[in-house]
Amino acid sequence: MPESPEASNAAKIEYDRLIAYFDKLVKYSLLAITVIVGLAGGLLWKNTDEVKTQAAAAIETTQRSTTTQIAEIKTTAEATAKSEAEKAINAAFEKQSVQRLIESTAQRKVDAAVEVAVKRDLGAKVDAFRSFVIEIGEINNHGAQLRLDFRSGLDYLLKARQSADPAVRTYASSTLSLIAADYEYEVAHFPIPLEAAIATTSVPVQFSPKQLMELIRTAQDPRGPTKVAVGFATMKSKVGWDVPMFDIPAAEKWCAEHKAKCDQ
Numbered sequence: 001m002p003e004s005p006e007a008s009n010a011a012k013i014e015y016d017r018l019i020a021y022f023d024k025l026v027k028y029s030l031l032a033i034t035v036i037v038g039l040a041g042g043l044l045w046k047n048t049d050e051v052k053t054q055a056a057a058a059i060e061t062t063q064r065s066t067t068t069q070i071a072e073i074k075t076t077a078e079a080t081a082k083s084e085a086e087k088a089i090n091a092a093f094e095k096q097s098v099q100r101l102i103e104s105t106a107q108r109k110v111d112a113a114v115e116v117a118v119k120r121d122l123g124a125k126v127d128a129f130r131s132f133v134i135e136i137g138e139i140n141n142h143g144a145q146l147r148l149d150f151r152s153g154l155d156y157l158l159k160a161r162q163s164a165d166p167a168v169r170t171y172a173s174s175t176l177s178l179i180a181a182d183y184e185y186e187v188a189h190f191p192i193p194l195e196a197a198i199a200t201t202s203v204p205v206q207f208s209p210k211q212l213m214e215l216i217r218t219a220q221d222p223r224g225p226t227k228v229a230v231g232f233a234t235m236k237s238k239v240g241w242d243v244p245m246f247d248i249p250a251a252e253k254w255c256a257e258h259k260a261k262c263d264q
Contacts (some may be wrong), residue, residue: 128165135160135168143175147182151224158248180245183229209239209264213255216248 139160146153157179160172207215212231219227225246232245239261243251255262 132165132167135163135165136171139168139172139175143179146176146179146225149221149223149225151219151221151228154225154228154246158246176246177244180229180247183225184233184245187229187233207234209235209255209262212238213251213262216251 139157142153142156142160144153146157154176157172157176161169161176163169163172212235216228216231216235219231228248229245232243232251235241235243235251239258241251241254241258243254
């Protein structure tokens with residue numbers, strides 16, 4: 001991975017400081033040697049002890065100066081390193097903040113894009129499924145009403161069989177067929193006099209096929225479905241139709257095709 005500009009600048013500064021440090025060391029060393037040699041040549045007349053003393057003093061002075069310079073270089077280098085480190089840390093934090101901002105912005109854009117895609121691709125399916133679940137609940141509810149002998153349950157199931165949703169149509173048809181089978185069984189095994197079943201209607205006693213069809217179309221509560229069931233059973237015995245119990249649209253179609261029998 002290539003170094004960042006900040007790291008390169010910090011390394012160059014530190015390198016320059018070290019070069020300067022060694023350059024000064026060399027200069028002070030040469031200076032010390034020169035002083036010693038000069039003192040030795042210029043003071044030949046002095047005795048050895050004096051030369052030693054002066055040389056030692058010169059060397060000590062040079063050492064102090066060198067030590068001071070080294071300390072200054074060290075202090076400067078430490079300050080430079082600290083400053084560059086702080087800059088690098090600040091830059092890193094700044095980059096991280098920018099990176100977090102970029103990631104956050106990107107995530108929001110991704111989330112929005114995903115939401116749009118989900119709505120576009122799945123929204124209709126989700127709505128259709130929600131409607132299906134609601135419709136299934138309504139079919140069950142009205143199926144229970146039909147079992148309790150309310151005409152509203154029968155009318156709803158007949159309507160649900162015409163739904164645009166094939167699954168709803170199938171479920172409504174199967175529900176109606178199951179309940180109709182129970183009514184058919186009851187009418188067959190526990191006969192109910194037609195007069196008793198339709199006692200609250202104004203249908204004449206003779207109950208012609210035409211009147212029975214009117215009963216099937218209009219019989220209301222109380223016991224509306226029972227009246228319809230008895231009407232279906234009676235029509236079967238009178239005209240011999242094979243129309244399924246409670247299938248009023250099929251009964252209407254049969255009568256349209258057999259007017260002579262249904263108009264009696």
